Amino acid sequence: MAEKLSYTELYRKLYQYYGPQEWWPSTSDFQMLISAILVQRTNWKNVELALTNLGEDIKAGELIQMEEAVLAEKIRPSGFYRMKAKKIKAWLHWFQKYSFHIKEVQKVDQAVLRKELLAIHGIGEETADAMMLYAFDKPGFIADNYAMRLFDRIGYCLPKTYHAFKTEVEKTFPHDLEMHQEFHALIVEHGKQYCKKTPLCENCPLVSVCRMGSEKTNALI
DNA sequence: ATCCCGCCAG
């Protein structure tokens, strides 16, 4: 088995195999932000159904005036719909402080913005980081389940908490917005295609550099 | 029956 890859080398391997992902897969920054909440513990297809129900060109001003129960019904396909309706409302009230202008939010200091987002009911670290990365132009590593599973299997030593994992990767990975955007997208894509809960190591583009992949290969010999 | 790009309350 080869030497352990740097995070940047891992990024390049994934990029070579999957190509540019150009995330987040939504039609506007506002949709991206809403869908970051809708997608919590839910598959993306169900998020698309919910987005369609909301209307493709939905605006923050309309959403904040919608009855919470009505909003809940519209986003029903995304699951946890009553909770998510509350979360979206809470987030909208925060967004209203910036007059619903994404550009205004982008001016806020990264650390300050992250704290503000985490203070909103229903916004945890992963959702906050996704919003910052794909709508507010703040680069950072998203230490989600896909990333943890992949990094664990590859054989990187794994920090215990989300935050420790995130800062560990950010120490050596370039502080570049587009690279972080692609990195997260590529990790998710890889997690869906090969590095699933029960991994499909056969034909995986990372077998040669993955501890788990090598073990499986060796076991077959 | 299991799995989805989580988060919060207890």
Next chain:
DNA sequence: CTGGCTGGAT
């Protein structure tokens, strides 16, 4: 740390 939240695809 655990349970609850919830629908839709497979």
